[in-house]
Amino acid sequence: MFDFFKRKKNKEEIRKEEEIDETEEVVESPIEDKEVSEEEGYDKSHDLSLEEELEDNNELESFDDKIDTINKEEINTNESIDDDAEATGFFAKIKKGLTKTRSQFSQGLTNLFTRNVKIDDDLYDELEEILISADIGMTSTLEIVDELMDEIKKRSIKEADQIYPVLKEIMTSKLDENNLDNNLNIEDNNLSVILVIGVNGVGKTTTIGKLANNLKKEGKNVILAAADTFRAAAIEQLGEWAEKSDIEMISHKEGSDPSAVVFDAIKSAKAKNADVLICDTAGRLHNKKNLMKELEKINKTIDTHAKGASRDNLLVLDATTGQNAVSQLREFKNVTDISGLILTKLDGTAKGGVIFPLQVELEVPVKYIGVGEGINDLEKFDSKTFVEAMF
Structure with missing residues (x-):
């Protein structure tokens, strides 16, 4: 009490x-x-x-x-x-x-x-x-x-x-209050670059595949950059999602410089008049200096070679971790600009209310929520629909 x-x-x-x-x-x-x-302590009797x-x-x-x-x-x-x-x-x-x-x-x-x-x-x-x-x-x-x-x-x-x-x-x-406009920063006749970050295990690569599929269904020409070159099979996993949606993916061999992958992806996006470039990144812990340096280098590459492009930095968080997701957002906000959130695994948790501290207290809008494993199970977040479903 x-x-x-x-x-x-x-x-x-x-x-x-x-x-x-x-x-x-x-x-x-x-x-x-x-x-x-x-x-x-979930009780099936509930x-x-x-x-x-x-x-x-x-x-x-x-x-x-x-x-x-x-x-x-x-x-x-x-x-x-x-x-x-x-x-x-x-x-x-x-x-x-x-x-x-x-x-x-x-x-x-x-x-x-x-x-x-x-x-x-x-x-x-x-x-x-x-x-x-x-x-x-x-x-x-x-x-x-x-x-x-x-x-x-x-x-x-x-x-x-x-x-x-x-x-x-x-x-x-x-x-x-903090989600009146949760659209991605995508402009007509201009390249939009979406940098997706998050710790290991949150479903980041899967989310990118779903997001790319959503954007393609909206008529966007999408290219993926496999800039997570450190995790085993990350490139292969993203490639499988790209194949499902028939989307081009730019990749280098495992262990390559992530910034080099992003650089080549920007060149390809410009050459092919792509609407959206989505960049995957390594999912190491957010308080490790090497990851922060890597993000800085990638951001510099985008700023230099995709000057004038619309930008979104999306943080992917796992809803099942509850308040730890709030801690992750606070840490990431200390080192990079976060324009929006994607909350995954809402279908597997009793902690769906974590959206409130993320959006109300830390004032970062939730753009999408993941409610399943399928390629179409990434939904745009809507406050009224979410609260209605909670009740």
């Missing part, structure tokens, strides 16, 4: 304490899915459908009816927006991808709003616990709960079940 009076603590002090704790948590590679499952639970609980049944009524207009709105099969499939895919996050998060809210008749300090304390357990983070949680308290007073809300739609509204608004 979190002390209600923590909410009164200076938020700057809380943020400083988090930064110290998160720096100590940094690890060289993401936690494997198996380890995450054990740490979370997979019981809501309908099965409601059969034995009349109060929950009544609450479910209220929530269905509250959400009816929003659901109908989403369905009317999804006029074609592809749009409908998008929401379904995000919803399916967030199954583990929603199982823990939504069930907790349902139990909370049913059990607590009064809107009091205990309710706010328990709500804080639920938000933090979804890895929304202390600072983001306090901001959300503070705004919720204000809205409850303004709207004269007296019943706990009426909080549900207000909470969704506030969470969506918090994500929108």
Whole structure:
């Protein structure tokens, strides 16, 4: 139980304490899915459908009816927006991808709003616990709960079940604050260079293959640069993704200078009037000096030989690592400009709420999220769709 009076603590002090704790948590590679499952203590009994639970609980049944009524207009709105099969499939895919996050998060809210008749300090304390357990983070949680308290007073809300739609509204608004324009920096009739970075194991090379496929489907002429010349089989892996989408890839032999690969890729992109050049990079730990020097050299090559090109530096993060992803973003921001994030493996974690501290606290927009293994399972991030799927 979190002390209600923590909410009164200076938020700057809380943020400083988090930064110290998160720096100590940094690890060289993401936690494997198996380890995450054990740490979370995931109980398969949570997979019981809501309908099965409601059969034995009349109060929950009544609450479910209220929530269905509250959400009816929003659901109908989403369905009317999804006029074609592809749009409908998008929401379904995000919803399916967030199954583990929603199982823990939504069930907790349902139990909370049913059990607590009064809107009091205990309710706010328990709500804080639920938000933090979804890895929304202390600072983001306090901001959300503070705004919720204000809205409850303004709207004269007296019943706990009426909080549900207000909470969704506030969470969506918090994500929108730093994500009003999450498009890639791609301009017509101008080469765009996307540098993709991240530690080992986050799914960086796979993400590049999916991103290249997405851009090609949008009509872009894409070229890949296999500048991860250190990891075993990295060039071969990227080549397989390039072949799947029929996209050209520029590569050198393993152990070559990554900057030389980028230089040749820029020459090829210019010669063939390519729209987008996506550069893979080695995924060594972000606090190692050799990687930082390598990134500086690659950036200098791009600035010199692709002068005037549109740029994006995208950091790929593994959602299953939770708050460690926040630590990684902080470290990378210290050494290079990060224009956007791609969050992978959201379909395998109960920590999907980590998007909040990444985007709200560190103010870096999430551009794409990975919700599956297929080539079409990289989706553009949308705040409302994401929050809707969490609930």
